[in-house]
Amino acid sequence: MITLYFFMFTALFFMIIFGAVLTKLFQKQIIINSRTEYYFDIDVAKIKREKKAKKNRDRGKNLVIMKKYTDKAKAVIDERTSKTRKKELEQRLREAGYPLKLSPIDFRFLQFLIGAFLFFAIFLLLGKTETSFFSVIVLAGVVALLGMYYPSFYISKITKKRRQEIQKKMPDFFDMVNLSIEAGMGLDASLLKVCQQTKGPLSEEFMQALDDMKLGKSRREAFADLRKRVPVHQFQSIITLLIQADMLGVGMAKVIRSLTERIREQRTQLAREQAMKAPVKMVFPMMLFIFPAMFIVLLGPLIIYMLDML
Incomplete structure (x- = not known):
């Protein structure tokens, strides 16, 4: 408890020192701003509110535009996805409890979105290196396919759990x-x-x-x-x-x-039944990790002794 209080007081002390240093460094700018507000009667709070409102309006417009394009993409995916595939996805999502309240079309759109993002990310990261263009495309495609498979794997894990x-x-x-x-x-x-x-x-x-x-x-x-x-x-x-x-x-x-x-x-x-399966499941870890270490410990000195004799 004493150590906790010590760290708390130390952090508070350094925060105060840091604030004092910043105030000292920007003291001239702070004085200029305060005098400008006083003489020209500038309402800083009003300006901040206007900037925030403008930012919210811009964000709303961007969301509307994004929703428009996502709806078009979902419509294309809906046309290209067969009814059998939709039923299979609906069944899987139902068994998983509808995570994130996704519909089958939303799930397919999420898969394509993750795949496209990973493809362009890998392409941009490796595009300026000395790696050949074909290798970059293949690697980006493989990573994109793995990314598209990840939501399906996640749904399977949720269903099992x-x-x-x-x-x-x-x-x-x-x-x-x-x-x-x-x-x-x-x-x-x-x-x-x-x-x-x-x-x-x-x-x-x-x-x-x-x-x-x-x-x-x-x-x-x-x-x-x-x-x-x-x-x-x-x-x-x-x-x-x-x-x-x-x-x-x-x-x-x-x-x-x-x-x-x-x-x-x-x-x-x-x-x-699970207890009876445990010995069989332990065979491969023992062969890969435990037995080699035992052989090294037991036979290592003998091998060194034989090499010295020869």
């Missing part, structure tokens, strides 16, 4: 739903209450299903859409059982209690 988070939170989520149902609440009210109290992709997906039911969909249709949106096998099997229980009129409390037990058993089995 989202699936893992859904699998992790399923037991606790359905336990809370089961407790609410046993307390006397309905299934929809229980889901709404749990979604309001918890955060995460699982709550977001169920809230979307509840909103679909408010808009007129039946529970079966909303749960079927929910099953399509979340490509997790365990979650899909749970939603299928909930749909069947709703069709047959089975008590939801018993169904959800058995489902949570099954989920915990599957998580235990998955942990055991």
